[in-house]
Amino acid sequence: MPQVSSTGPLIVQSDRTVLLETGHPDAAACRADLARFAELERSPEHIHTYRITPLALWNARAAGVEAEEMVDTLERYSRFPVPGAVLTEIRDQARRYGRLRIERSETGLRLIADDEALLTEVTRAKTVAALLGERVDPLTFDVHANARGRLKQALIKLGWPADDLAGYARGADLRLELKAKMRDYQVEATDAFWVDGGIGGGSGVLVLPCGAGKTVIGIGAMARAQTRTLILVTSIVAARQWREELLRFTDLTPDQVTEYSGEQKEIGPVTIATYQVMTYHAPGRSRDEASAYPHLDLLGREEWGLIVYDEVHLLPAPVFRMTAEIQSKRRLGLTATLVREDGREEDVFSLIGPKRYDAPWLELEERGWIAQALCTEVRTALPEDLRMIYATAETRDRYRIAATNPRKLDLIEELCRRHRSDRVLVIGQYLDQLHEVGERMGAPLITGRTPTDERERLYAAFRTGEEQLLIVSKVANFSVDLPDANVAIQISGTFGSRQEEAQRLGRVLRPKADGGGARFYTLVTRETRDQEFALHRQLFLAEQGYRYEIIDESELLPEAASA
Numbered sequence: 001m002p003q004v005s006s007t008g009p010l011i012v013q014s015d016r017t018v019l020l021e022t023g024h025p026d027a028a029a030c031r032a033d034l035a036r037f038a039e040l041e042r043s044p045e046h047i048h049t050y051r052i053t054p055l056a057l058w059n060a061r062a063a064g065v066e067a068e069e070m071v072d073t074l075e076r077y078s079r080f081p082v083p084g085a086v087l088t089e090i091r092d093q094a095r096r097y098g099r100l101r102i103e104r105s106e107t108g109l110r111l112i113a114d115d116e117a118l119l120t121e122v123t124r125a126k127t128v129a130a131l132l133g134e135r136v137d138p139l140t141f142d143v144h145a146n147a148r149g150r151l152k153q154a155l156i157k158l159g160w161p162a163d164d165l166a167g168y169a170r171g172a173d174l175r176l177e178l179k180a181k182m183r184d185y186q187v188e189a190t191d192a193f194w195v196d197g198g199i200g201g202g203s204g205v206l207v208l209p210c211g212a213g214k215t216v217i218g219i220g221a222m223a224r225a226q227t228r229t230l231i232l233v234t235s236i237v238a239a240r241q242w243r244e245e246l247l248r249f250t251d252l253t254p255d256q257v258t259e260y261s262g263e264q265k266e267i268g269p270v271t272i273a274t275y276q277v278m279t280y281h282a283p284g285r286s287r288d289e290a291s292a293y294p295h296l297d298l299l300g301r302e303e304w305g306l307i308v309y310d311e312v313h314l315l316p317a318p319v320f321r322m323t324a325e326i327q328s329k330r331r332l333g334l335t336a337t338l339v340r341e342d343g344r345e346e347d348v349f350s351l352i353g354p355k356r357y358d359a360p361w362l363e364l365e366e367r368g369w370i371a372q373a374l375c376t377e378v379r380t381a382l383p384e385d386l387r388m389i390y391a392t393a394e395t396r397d398r399y400r401i402a403a404t405n406p407r408k409l410d411l412i413e414e415l416c417r418r419h420r421s422d423r424v425l426v427i428g429q430y431l432d433q434l435h436e437v438g439e440r441m442g443a444p445l446i447t448g449r450t451p452t453d454e455r456e457r458l459y460a461a462f463r464t465g466e467e468q469l470l471i472v473s474k475v476a477n478f479s480v481d482l483p484d485a486n487v488a489i490q491i492s493g494t495f496g497s498r499q500e501e502a503q504r505l506g507r508v509l510r511p512k513a514d515g516g517g518a519r520f521y522t523l524v525t526r527e528t529r530d531q532e533f534a535l536h537r538q539l540f541l542a543e544q545g546y547r548y549e550i551i552d553e554s555e556l557l558p559e560a561a562s563a
Contacts, residue, residue: 171305
């Protein structure tokens with residue numbers, strides 16, 4: 001019989017939910033093991049709820065976690081005997097990964113099963129049968145040319161994720177050498193991507209916190225591949241930061257690293273393109289036409305040996321479609337969170353690849369690779385004159401009313417006063433609110449309408465200390481390198497977006513020159529939609545093991561207690 005602790009931090013339930021007592025002495029160690037194969041669903045103060053899902057189990061298997069390791073985690077930490085049905089489900093779902101394989105043959109691609117009945121079962125589905133050619137033998141089917149990605153999508157929807165072992169096209173050669181030593185976890189991440197010499201690996205997603213050097217890991221993968229590379233990024237600013245890092249960390253020359261964006265369109269041995277230009281839709285063309293996305297077509301025809309998807313959780317639908325057609329190219333996804341707000345995690349798994357590596361945030365924090373962070377939610381009331389407006393508003397308007405609560409302005413001013421010697425970012429969703437904050441604080445504002453040159457000038461001034469306070473919209477959520485930012489004040493966000501919470505926290509997580517920590521404040525209007533969405537965003541922080549304190553506005557503004 002397995003050893004069961006009567007005082008363990010876990011309660012495992014037969015519906016595959018797992019309850020973790022956060023105050024337990026073993027909670028941190030348990031969470032680190034549990035997070036490898038379970039998804040966090042709710043995170044109130046004392047009990048966090050995880051769910052064991054098929055996709056989480058398949059990602060764990062792809063990352064090298066064996067079913068018995070998962071079983072051992074539950075049995076070791078569970079307060080009560082683990083339901084047998086849960087253990088059976090873990091073993092059964094984990095066993096599904098790899099029972100179907102896509103391999104290369106002398107004539108093309110083949111789908112191979114380890115069981116004739118299984119192959120018959122999946123090929124009876126019309127979505128699968130349409131992508132297959134002749135049956136070669138009881139365990140093997142030919143696969144139509146260019147159907148590799150769509151076949152994996154179809155199979156995972158049937159609950160049978162295929163292990164893609166068909167290998168990759170070499171691409172045009174590109175010699176480059178790293179000029180800097182990678183950190184040990186960066187080497188581990190690169191090794192995980194390149195498992196089996198890049199045959200079983202060579203595609204997949206690496207999950208690391210902002211500030212942990214995902215760009216360096218991408219460059220490390222390029223150094224392994226030694227091939228022409230396409231890098232897809234979220235913005236022109238991000239593209240130029242990638243270019244700076246490539247020139248700093250490798251022996252590539254400036255003419256070898258080009259930008260393909262709305263401002264420049266050059267293709268070179270290493271091309272950095274924005275998602276925006278890739279998804280440009282030609283006017284008058286049906287979205288189903290091959291020529292509807294001219295830039296996608298152009299870049300898809302190049303001899304890339306590696307495609308890097310920065311912030312892969314933001315990958316737009318048209319890029320998914322292109323990715324389905326170019327499965328012969330190695331694909332690396334980089335992200336701080338696998339959560340997608342559109343629920344297309346299965347498409348990331350099947351088209352980019354499974355999760356190959358997941359770096360524990362708190363472990364990197366303890367080792368000094370990212371800054372220690374204290375997360376604080378400050379709750380404020382809605383003014384009397386807005387309560388009736390909020391109460392009678394349409395549901396879709398209530399969040400904006402609560403998120404733009406004018407009482408947040410006094411809190412911002414007080415927090416900025418307390419952190420006047422720090423580098424502070426005030427981050428929000430609504431432009432009128434941000435303009436008001438900028439005017440009140442006398443600070444520059446960066447939005448999507450700010451010209452690229454002006455953005456870069458302000459970011460540079462912030463890095464040097466010439467500017468110590470920036471007001472930024474969601475354009476600063478992604479791939480903006482501000483290593484000295486140590487305070488972020490979030491005043492409004494995209495509803496309950498966990499991915500946005502990851503990116504905004506990441507703005508202040510880069511290690512500081514003085515070894516200091518970081519503060520992440522979220523201003524929330526209590527008893528409104530703002531507070532409801534804040535609860536959802538907390539899930540991300542809880543997933544990473546961060547303590548999340550909640551204080552009342554009166555702790556910052558004593559006069560608010562009598563308001």
